[in-house]
Amino acid sequence: MSKSLDRLTLLQTFVRIADAGSISAAARDLGLSQPSVSRQLAELEARFKAHLMRRTTHSLALTEVGVELLADARRLLDEWEALEEKHLDAEKTPQGQLKVVAPVALGQLYLLDMAIQFQQQYPLISLSWQLEDRPIRFAEVGCDCWIKIGSVVDESLIVEPLGQVERMVVAAPELLKEYGRPKTLSDLESLPFVALEPFEGRQIPLTHAEEETRVLSPTVRMVTNNISALRQATLAGLGAAVIPRWFIEEDLRYQRLIDVQPNWRAPTLTIHMASLPGRHRPYRLRAFLDALRQTVPEIPGVERMHAASKRPRGERRQMR
The missing domain is CATH 1.10.10.10 (Winged helix-like DNA-binding domain superfamily/Winged helix DNA-binding domain)
Known part of the structure; x- marks a missing residue:
């Protein structure tokens, strides 16, 4: 050797x-x-x-x-x-290790099927599918691709937007029976709320279909940093909540949750994928990113970003 x-x-x-x-x-x-x-x-x-x-x-x-x-x-x-x-057949089957970090709920409900199908399509790839909602440091976790809902603050990364998440105010029928279905935003503000950190707090901005914006300051009964806990508390009638459509599509279909103000929406959040700038992208990573670009816009309540493009955010390799 x-x-x-x-x-x-x-x-x-x-x-x-x-x-x-x-x-x-x-x-x-x-x-x-x-x-x-x-x-x-x-x-x-x-x-x-x-x-x-x-x-x-x-x-x-x-x-x-x-x-x-x-x-x-x-x-x-x-x-x-x-x-x-460079010195192997460019058409060879992708192989090797691939580590992806994805949001917990999105990674379980929608992206996991894509990941499984991808690994089945490329059986020589060893896929590490890690679910994490907190920010990560690429240099420490050895990540190839980071999927994140919301902004990516690490300017050392190349970030590509994949789709915008529709978010709405929903409530359980039991809560609406107790308080009445809100006809106006003032009625809505009188409902108790359950809030998700860090996206919501004591103030909740809502935008009308005609682009008018109002800010609500409801009573918040419970705050959580977990979207599954948010959904469970909302289903239990603890309060109304702002929840992304992709997470409650089935609840809406079976009226376990009600869209209480169909003409008003909370600010959208963008689903991003991030990777290191200037690094070699092996076949397996390029194939996975292509699959991700196709899958994310097909998720219910996610709007395709027509002008999506890679955005270099600096050439620094130092992770902060």
Whole structure:
């Protein structure tokens, strides 16, 4: 084995340890013994004359040097893969590892079917389908594609808008029996509400079909950061709520929830996909992004963005 391959192997092992969160988990993923993986990490630290990870009782944490090396290692491994693909048949079947992070509810209800079909279509791809609503750091999680509802504040990423989410005010029939169905926005404001963080709060802007905008300040009985909890509380009649159509399409169809003001809508939210700028995009990633572009606009209550395009947001590789 050549020295250059030794170094590449050490970096691959280091990245796998960082992704797995422990040496034992990385050893299982790599099909190696735990002592072997530990020796590779120790050899890499010896080469760089620095500690790359802090060992705690239950896990590992990257040092500052480790964080910097992890970003550089991912880039180097990407470049190596690009070199391999350049000299392989361009029509070969996509293969390798692909890590995608998607919103919890959207990733379960609609995008999961697409992900399963994609993996079945390309069986040589090892797909990691991670569901997370909180912001992520690409360099730390080793993500290839991040799907996010709402704005992406990391300006080091390339962000592409895929569709706009329709959101409406809904309530359970039981709540409307108690308070009466609101005929005006003043009536609507008198209803108790359940609110979703961080999109809603004490003030809820609504826009009419004729583009008039009003801001409601209803009484909020409950606040949650989970859309499933929001739906359950609304179904239980705890209050009205602003919920995206894609999440309650079946509830609306069977009138478990009622669109109480059909001519008024909350501000739309945009579904984005994000990736690193300037990085090599292997066949498997390009194929997945194409599938995503086709799937998202077909979700109920999601409007296709006709002028959707990639938006470079800076060339900085440093994750914040």
